[in-house]
Amino acid sequence: MTDQQQRKVVLSISGVNKTFGGLQALTDINLKIEEGMTHAIIGPNGAGKSTLLNTCIGRITPDSGHIQFEGKDLVAGFTPHAINQLGISRVFQTPEIFPELSILYNVMIPAFARRDGSFKFNPFRSLRKEKEIEDEAMSLLEDFGMADERHHHAGSLARGNKRRLELAMCLIQHPKLLLLDEPTAGMARHDTNRTIELLKKIKLRGMTKVIIEHDMHVVFSLADRISVLAQGAIIAEGAPNEIKGHPKVREAYLGSAVL
Amino acid sequence: MQTIIASTRTKDMALTALFAVIVVTAPIWGKLIGAGYPDLLQKFAIFGLFAIGYNILFGLTGYLSFGHAAFLGIGSYTTVWSFKLLTMNAIPAVFFSVLLAGIFAAAIGFLSLRRSGIYFSILTLAFAQMAYNLAYSVLTPITNGETGLRVLRDDPRVIDAALGIQSEGSPLGDFFGLTLTGYNGFYFCALMLILGFYVSLKIFRSPFGMKLVAIKANQTRMEYTGFNPRPYLLSAFVISGMYAGLAGSLMALVDPLAGAERMQWTASGEVVLMTILGGVGTLFGPILGAAIIKYFENIFSAFNEQVLHRIFEFLPDWLADIMVLLTNPFVGEGWHLTLGALFMVVIIFVPGGVIEGFRRLARWSTRFDAEAAERRKAEAEEKAKARAARQAADEGGAK
Numbered sequence: 001m002t003d004q005q006q007r008k009v010v011l012s013i014s015g016v017n018k019t020f021g022g023l024q025a026l027t028d029i030n031l032k033i034e035e036g037m038t039h040a041i042i043g044p045n046g047a048g049k050s051t052l053l054n055t056c057i058g059r060i061t062p063d064s065g066h067i068q069f070e071g072k073d074l075v076a077g078f079t080p081h082a083i084n085q086l087g088i089s090r091v092f093q094t095p096e097i098f099p100e101l102s103i104l105y106n107v108m109i110p111a112f113a114r115r116d117g118s119f120k121f122n123p124f125r126s127l128r129k130e131k132e133i134e135d136e137a138m139s140l141l142e143d144f145g146m147a148d149e150r151h152h153h154a155g156s157l158a159r160g161n162k163r164r165l166e167l168a169m170c171l172i173q174h175p176k177l178l179l180l181d182e183p184t185a186g187m188a189r190h191d192t193n194r195t196i197e198l199l200k201k202i203k204l205r206g207m208t209k210v211i212i213e214h215d216m217h218v219v220f221s222l223a224d225r226i227s228v229l230a231q232g233a234i235i236a237e238g239a240p241n242e243i244k245g246h247p248k249v250r251e252a253y254l255g256s257a258v259l
Numbered sequence: 260m261q262t263i264i265a266s267t268r269t270k271d272m273a274l275t276a277l278f279a280v281i282v283v284t285a286p287i288w289g290k291l292i293g294a295g296y297p298d299l300l301q302k303f304a305i306f307g308l309f310a311i312g313y314n315i316l317f318g319l320t321g322y323l324s325f326g327h328a329a330f331l332g333i334g335s336y337t338t339v340w341s342f343k344l345l346t347m348n349a350i351p352a353v354f355f356s357v358l359l360a361g362i363f364a365a366a367i368g369f370l371s372l373r374r375s376g377i378y379f380s381i382l383t384l385a386f387a388q389m390a391y392n393l394a395y396s397v398l399t400p401i402t403n404g405e406t407g408l409r410v411l412r413d414d415p416r417v418i419d420a421a422l423g424i425q426s427e428g429s430p431l432g433d434f435f436g437l438t439l440t441g442y443n444g445f446y447f448c449a450l451m452l453i454l455g456f457y458v459s460l461k462i463f464r465s466p467f468g469m470k471l472v473a474i475k476a477n478q479t480r481m482e483y484t485g486f487n488p489r490p491y492l493l494s495a496f497v498i499s500g501m502y503a504g505l506a507g508s509l510m511a512l513v514d515p516l517a518g519a520e521r522m523q524w525t526a527s528g529e530v531v532l533m534t535i536l537g538g539v540g541t542l543f544g545p546i547l548g549a550a551i552i553k554y555f556e557n558i559f560s561a562f563n564e565q566v567l568h569r570i571f572e573f574l575p576d577w578l579a580d581i582m583v584l585l586t587n588p589f590v591g592e593g594w595h596l597t598l599g600a601l602f603m604v605v606i607i608f609v610p611g612g613v614i615e616g617f618r619r620l621a622r623w624s625t626r627f628d629a630e631a632a633e634r635r636k637a638e639a640e641e642k643a644k645a646r647a648a649r650q651a652a653d654e655g656g657a658k
């Protein structure tokens with residue numbers, strides 16, 4: 001990555017707090033995600049990483065603070081589907097797919113959302129006429145090596161493949177911001193590497209990404225910047241090699257993952 | 260179970276044609292099973308429509324409504340009022356019934372769909388019971404309460420009066436000169452059923468239908484994928500309400516009379532049973548379920564001890580007596596027992612419904628069929644060829 005001085009800030013999180021009952025899940029989070037960057041968020045289990053992503057997609061409303069996406073404040077009354085329509089897609093920590101539908105349809109449905117918006121009433125249109133979207137879904141599935149299984153139920157996939165499918169479902173939307181919650185968890189090494197290659201390819205196209213990951217191999221292969229979250233607060237932020245040697249980070253990770 | 264498929268146009272047309280043939284020839288094959296009389300065949304068609312529509316809500320989105328009988332009742336009342344005020348012609352009656360049922364469905368759906376799961380079901384049940392009780396009490400001027408609403412000779416019927424059409428005897432539903440009783444009534448219902456089936460088929464083959472199924476599969480994913488589930492669910496609710504309104508209208512068309520009991524929760528429950536028995540979310544299942552239940556209701560409720568004695572005549576007397584004793588509770592008034600037993604057998608052994616049972620039978624019978632194996636092999640080859648062609652096309656595109 002070339003270090004341009006002023007990159008556009010796509011997502012700006014400022015002063016976000018969230019408590020669950022007595023638990024302070026997020027404490028005064030400030031984070032700026034710049035255009036085209038892959039920003040990794042790491043931290044031990046229960047640090048609040050997923051919670052932070054949840055506040056960005058409208059799943060959780062923060063107690064205080066602002067989250068701005070391209071200048072729009074997401075906290076002020078954007079529903080999840082409206083947030084997606086702004087251009088934010090998310091891969092969840094536990095795969096969220098349509099298990100009863102075929103793999104192909106799983107990928108086609110998000111493409112409809114991109115093309116038709118949050119609601120379109122077309123009960124008399126035939127699916128046969130949706131050749132364009134089908135072709136796009138097929139070419140994506142080829143990239144993912146899943147084209148031959150396109151008619152299988154998505155629910156029959158192994159966990160790692162469900163995750164890959166979910167990634168394909170997000171990519172077909174061409175989001176401006178892609179949020180990935182542990183995209184390689186539960187994958188075999190081979191698939192992890194394939195996913196890394198794929199994410200690198202997307203990066204070349206300039207898609208902005210936030211990625212939560214425990215696998216440091218994945219983090220250091222992809223991230224331009226890393227934020228470290230521990231007990232709900234950001235304890236360090238910087239370029240990958242700055243984070244590697246950071247004393248606070250070592251302390252937070254003591255006894256859990258190895259850097 | 261894959262509900263939504265992008266079938267070919269020819270296949271869909273063939274399917275509709277096949278369905279139309281089955282429906283239109285019902286008076287013939289109905290005779291073979293002792294159902295060859297218009298009263299029962301009309302019921303097949305009317306409840307078939309009710310179930311097809313209900314399946315668009317319950318089968319596709321998974322939202323279980325316990326209040327669809329309310330729309331059935333609204334359809335019936337509207338039709339009788341159209342008969343009283345406008346004309347005995349079926350067209351305005353059907354039109355206004357479907358329209359009004361749709362409007363009520365929009366209102367009730369709008370409120371009920373604020374909740375999902377069991378709370379949604381309870382809300383719909385509450386609304387339907389409210390409608391039922393209103394029809395019996397406050398709304399008596401409109402519904403004629405317990406007596407039921409009927410068409411009278413001296414009703415205004417402004418359109419008929421303007422056209423100088425007068426009916427002799429008690430007024431009957433009519434379709435440009437055809438009196439809609441007996442087989443005429445059946446064929447009118449049959450026409451509506453075929454239309455209703457075709458519309459349902461179109462929905463099953465549309466991106467809209469696909470999204471309804473996706474809501475059932477994972478509503479959370481739908482929301483975070485950029486869809487607003489609420490208007491989708493409301494559309495499905497209104498469509499199914501309109502089908503119910505049409506069914507209610509047809510009931511009153513073939514027998515110009517409307518009573519509040521049509522709106523009772525047992526009627527709402529019946530359509531749920533029909534859909535589940537036949538096969539939730541399948542194209543044909545709900546119609547089959549409706550036909551089976553109406554058939555049982557008519558055939559088994561007509562049995563009595565004498566009929567049973569005749570059936571078991573071939574057995575020695577003492578055994579025949581025991582058989583009659585055992586089976587007697589299941590017929591006549593007790594036909595619900597037969598239905599309950601059938602329902603339990605289906606749910607326990609083929610939870611996908613009767614349609615699923617047929618599918619399993621078909622699969623089972625072809626398993627050792629050498630021909631089928633041949634066909635599969637050919638299919639696999641075809642697939643491999645298609646894959647190669649696709650790859651070639653892709654490479655071509657890349658250049």
Ligand SMILES: Nc1ncnc2c1ncn2[C@@H]1O[C@H](COP(=O)(O)OP(=O)(O)OP(=O)(O)O)[C@@H](O)[C@H]1O
Nearest residue numbers: 020023025043044045046047048049050051052093
């Ligand atoms: N909806 C909720 N209600 C109550 N507590 C919650 C909720 N969501 C998260 N928490 C709590 O907030 C804390 C942070 O959870 P979160 O899922 O964000 O952690 P995480 O960093 O993603 O962890 P992991 O690496 O295990 O996924 C945890 O203690 C969790 O139990």
Ligand SMILES: [Mg+2]
Nearest residue numbers: 049050051093
């Ligand atoms: Mg998490």
